[in-house]
Amino acid sequence: MCECQTRNRSIDVKTPRNVHLSAFYKRSFAYHTVLSRMPIILTNLIDGVVKNKAKIARGYGIDATEDLKTVIGELSEFKYEVQTNQPLKPLTSIAPDAAIYNEYIAEQANIEGPPTHFHAIWLLTECYMYRRIAQIFENTALLKEYDLFRASKEESFTSSIQLIRKMAKHLTNLLAEASEPSKEEFVALLKLNLWGNKCDLSISLGKMADNSALFDTAKLDDHVLCDHCEDIWEAVSDTAGPSNRIAIVFDNAGYEVFTDLCIADYIISRRMADNVTLYVKTIPWFISDVMLHDLNWTLQQMKKLDDKYIKPLGEKWSDYIEDGSWKVIESDFWTLPYNFSHMAKVDPDLYNELGGCKVVIFKGDLNYRKLFGEMNWNPSTLVETGLQGFHPSGLAILRTIKSDVVCGLPEGVAETIEEQDPKWKEKGDWGLIQYCGRIRSINCV
Numbered sequence: 001m002c003e004c005q006t007r008n009r010s011i012d013v014k015t016p017r018n019v020h021l022s023a024f025y026k027r028s029f030a031y032h033t034v035l036s037r038m039p040i041i042l043t044n045l046i047d048g049v050v051k052n053k054a055k056i057a058r059g060y061g062i063d064a065t066e067d068l069k070t071v072i073g074e075l076s077e078f079k080y081e082v083q084t085n086q087p088l089k090p091l092t093s094i095a096p097d098a099a100i101y102n103e104y105i106a107e108q109a110n111i112e113g114p115p116t117h118f119h120a121i122w123l124l125t126e127c128y129m130y131r132r133i134a135q136i137f138e139n140t141a142l143l144k145e146y147d148l149f150r151a152s153k154e155e156s157f158t159s160s161i162q163l164i165r166k167m168a169k170h171l172t173n174l175l176a177e178a179s180e181p182s183k184e185e186f187v188a189l190l191k192l193n194l195w196g197n198k199c200d201l202s203i204s205l206g207k208m209a210d211n212s213a214l215f216d217t218a219k220l221d222d223h224v225l226c227d228h229c230e231d232i233w234e235a236v237s238d239t240a241g242p243s244n245r246i247a248i249v250f251d252n253a254g255y256e257v258f259t260d261l262c263i264a265d266y267i268i269s270r271r272m273a274d275n276v277t278l279y280v281k282t283i284p285w286f287i288s289d290v291m292l293h294d295l296n297w298t299l300q301q302m303k304k305l306d307d308k309y310i311k312p313l314g315e316k317w318s319d320y321i322e323d324g325s326w327k328v329i330e331s332d333f334w335t336l337p338y339n340f341s342h343m344a345k346v347d348p349d350l351y352n353e354l355g356g357c358k359v360v361i362f363k364g365d366l367n368y369r370k371l372f373g374e375m376n377w378n379p380s381t382l383v384e385t386g387l388q389g390f391h392p393s394g395l396a397i398l399r400t401i402k403s404d405v406v407c408g409l410p411e412g413v414a415e416t417i418e419e420q421d422p423k424w425k426e427k428g429d430w431g432l433i434q435y436c437g438r439i440r441s442i443n444c445v
């Protein structure tokens with residue numbers, strides 16, 4: 001079989017240790033994603049555009065229906081490229097990040113030949129899909145700013161309103177009592193925040209899952225496989241160090257971003273930092289990731305609600321943005337295919353910005369994959385080793401496990417969980433709360 005044919009055929013094995021995740025390995029979540037989940041996501045998008053044609057025409061003008069025909073055609077064409085394992089086509093967008101994608105694709109081509117959807121680092125294949133979708137809308141006349149995930153992201157907020165109300169009441173009562181920060185309070189908020197990451201429309205293929213159990217974290221404690229809450233508390237509450245800034249790299253809209261803002265409020269209200277930087281995405285991303293308009297919509301929605309806990313928080317949080325306690329920053333880097341060990345080279349300004357913080361809180365599975373290089377590490381690999389030199393500041397990592405990248409577990413834990421739950425790395429039922437200090441990391445021992 002010629003090299004090209006071998007290359008175009010995924011092999012029927014599990015992902016070997018210490019290699020990049022890829023759909024090249026048939027017995028992997030990456031393969032299931034490229035073979036089934038990505039085509040389903042694309043099909044759902046096409047169906048959504050067809051279903052909402054009239055609504056979009058009302059919003060963007062009747063001429064937008066011409067654009068929609070183009071969008072449907074181009075989404076269908078892209079879906080065919082994925083399903084027939086075509087090489088990733090260079091992006092044609094004139095946006096600066098497109099050139100970085102094309103450079104990265106060319107770099108990969110020099111290493112292993114032109115990357116195709118099944119035979120590329122999974123991170124590139126998935127990131128490319130969402131960037132290609134954004135390009136399809138960028139190329140239209142009237143739908144350049146259209147976010148076709150917006151309705152799902154807004155629904156993920158409205159359908160979680162009971163949970164959000166519970167969380168709002170909890171935070172309000174917490175802050176109404178003492179004024180000094182407390183480890184117990186902060187650790188409890190971290191765990192509530194961790195399980196908010198289960199609300200991810202990419203893993204649920206856009207369907208809202210029942211998240212009512214996510215508030216009672218005590219029942220979930222045995223599903224936290226690494227708990228560095230105390231180290232995160234020490235780092236966040238230390239106000240005597242060189243920096244008193246904290247950053248949160250958001251993941252999903254809806255209930256998850258609400259729990260992120262609760263953490264950011266606690267930090268400001270308890271004077272644990274001078275300000276908190278909130279990083280949002282610049283394009284529609286992995287269905288549920290937060291963009292600036294999603295954050296603004298969430299705050300507006302909170303202020304409109306006639307709820308004695310949610311409304312005042314919406315007003316206070318809007319004031320935090322007004323007075324600079326919270327700084328919202330959009331950065332293209334978070335939607336590039338690079339893992340974070342490349343940040344210092346690809347976006348040194350961002351790396352230095354993070355370096356000005358005492359702690360950066362990273363949320364979610366995709367950020368975890370990028371933090372640890374999209375590698376199939378032995379799960380007992382030290383966190384510091386997995387970060388491969390990415391160390392701008394203290395790093396607090398909260399993630400429910402939805403892919404094969406895991407570091408920092410005590411020896412034997414992964415094997416035990418694997419026996420108990422063979423799909424433990426796909427459904428977000430198991431969580432990690434990990435901390436890696438500027439100069440040292442801790443393993444979960």
Ligand SMILES: O=P(O)(O)OC[C@@]1(O)O[C@H](CO)[C@@H](O)[C@@H]1O
Nearest residue numbers: 200202203364365366367402403
């Ligand atoms: O970053 P998040 O929102 O926690 O998860 C994103 C995600 O759902 O997308 C991929 C599956 O297609 C996985 O990497 C991951 O589970």
Ligand SMILES: [Mn+2]
Nearest residue numbers: 251252286289
């Ligand atoms: Mn996400």
